[in-house]
Every structure is written in C-alpha cells, then in structure tokens.
Amino acid sequence: MLNFARLFAVGTGLVSDPGLVQSVSRSGDRTELLKGPLFYVVTLVAATVLCWRDNPAGLIAVAMMCGGDGLADIVGRRWGGAKLPYNSSKSWAGSVAMLLGGWGMSYGLITLFCSLGFFACYPPSAMLGCLGAVALAATLVESLPINQYVDDNVSVPGVAALLSLLLLPQPADMVATAAAAAASSAGAAGLAVAAAAATGAAVGLAGA
Ligand SMILES: C/C(=C\COP(=O)(O)O)CCC[C@H](C)CCC[C@H](C)CCCC(C)C
Numbered sequence: 001m002l003n004f005a006r007l008f009a010v011g012t013g014l015v016s017d018p019g020l021v022q023s024v025s026r027s028g029d030r031t032e033l034l035k036g037p038l039f040y041v042v043t044l045v046a047a048t049v050l051c052w053r054d055n056p057a058g059l060i061a062v063a064m065m066c067g068g069d070g071l072a073d074i075v076g077r078r079w080g081g082a083k084l085p086y087n088s089s090k091s092w093a094g095s096v097a098m099l100l101g102g103w104g105m106s107y108g109l110i111t112l113f114c115s116l117g118f119f120a121c122y123p124p125s126a127m128l129g130c131l132g133a134v135a136l137a138a139t140l141v142e143s144l145p146i147n148q149y150v151d152d153n154v155s156v157p158g159v160a161a162l163l164s165l166l167l168l169p170q171p172a173d174m175v176a177t178a179a180a181a182a183a184s185s186a187g188a189a190g191l192a193v194a195a196a197a198a199t200g201a202a203v204g205l206a207g208a
C-alpha cells in the first residue's frame, strides 16, 4: 500500500522524487508511474489481500506477472529478433520466456507453499499440466496488442487468477479423489496444449 501511495503521489506530481521516476519509468516521465508500475503494485496488493497464502490463484497471478511478463521483457529485448506475426512489438523469444518463466515460477511457489503446509498439495503431474495451461493462456494474452486498452499488469494476472480458479481444485472444497481426477485430466490437456505451443514457438524461431 505504501508503494501504491508513493507511486500515486509522485506520478500525479503531489510529491517530487526524480530518483523514483528515473528508476521506475522508461521514459523519465513521472506520469508513467501511474500506468504499468501502479497496476503492478495494485495487482500485488490485490493478490495478497484476496488470496494471501490460502488460495494458489494469487500466487499464480503474481508468478505470471513477475516471473513470466518480467522475463519476457528481459529476454524479448535482448533476443527478440523474430517478431510475432500479429504483434510486431512482441517476439517469439519473449513469449517463450514468458511461458517458461511463468510456468516455472508458479510451480516453484506452489510447491514451496504446499511444503510449508499453507494449502493442500496437488498431484505434481496434474499441477504441472494445469499451470502449463494457465501459463499458456497468460502468454497468449500478454502477446496481444491490447496494452493501449488494458495494461498487461492487469490482463496477465487477471487471466491467470481466473483460469487458476477454474482449473485448480480450491483448497476449501478439496476432495482428494475428485481433485486428482479433475486436475489430472486438465493437466494432461494442459501439457498437450503447452507442448504444442512450445513446438510452434520453436518452429517460429527456426523460421526467423
Ligand atoms: C517498474 C515496475 C513495473 C513496470 O511495469 P511495466 O510497465 O514494465 O509492466 C514495478 C514497480 C515496483 C514498485 C515501485 C515497488 C514494488 C515493490 C514490491 C512490493 C516488492 C515485491 C515484489 C515481488 C516480485 C512480489
């Protein structure tokens, strides 16, 4: 909440903090703090307040935004020569990084929180498949040229959280057999879809 207040105060000009503007914005324009960075912090606060460590949807949303979108930016800027056919400002490399980074970070966070006993543990293979499907959906949303309408620090975690609530059995009504069955079927489908996407991305990279 403090970061929200800080970004809002500096972004609106209520407070002057050239160092913060320089460190957080790309353009050096203070109003940029009211876009991506502010939405980034709002998402972190929302995930914490709404999900805390009880519902994996919050963790997955944060993982897709920080581990996925964040890695896409780094990798895409450096190795993003092969652009996406439907969005020339995004690249295959950035999207593959987003898929793998979001998938890996969400799996790691869920495994950690499960081992700490914060919520029930899902069958690993089923969870990997479900998270793969969520990461793929988040990657597709991130790749779309819609940033002028909705910031990807809202669209990416929003889609990830929504899909997580649909695919992952909720801790409150976790019934082992039903959950395992639901998760494994979704997991298998998710793995297949994610593998197809990774193959497509590799073909795209090879073709470039
Ligand atoms: C620069 C930031 C976002 C850029 O957005 P985009 O337009 O490039 O997509 C983030 C701004 C960060 C903020 C000033 C401070 C946030 C600190 C945070 C509470 C620390 C925990 C983060 C962790 C990864 C959960």
Ligand SMILES: Nc1ccn([C@@H]2O[C@H](COP(=O)(O)OP(=O)(O)O)[C@@H](O)[C@H]2O)c(=O)n1
Pocket (backbone or CB within 6 Å): 036, 069, 072, 073, 074, 075, 076, 077, 080, 089, 090, 091, 092, 093, 094, 095, 098, 142, 143, 152
């Ligand atoms: N899928 C992606 C995402 C980002 N990128 C690169 O990263 C830069 C920043 O991406 P972005 O505009 O989505 O930045 P954020 O607001 O998500 O941080 C883009 O201009 C691309 O150079 C990419 O190549 N492929």
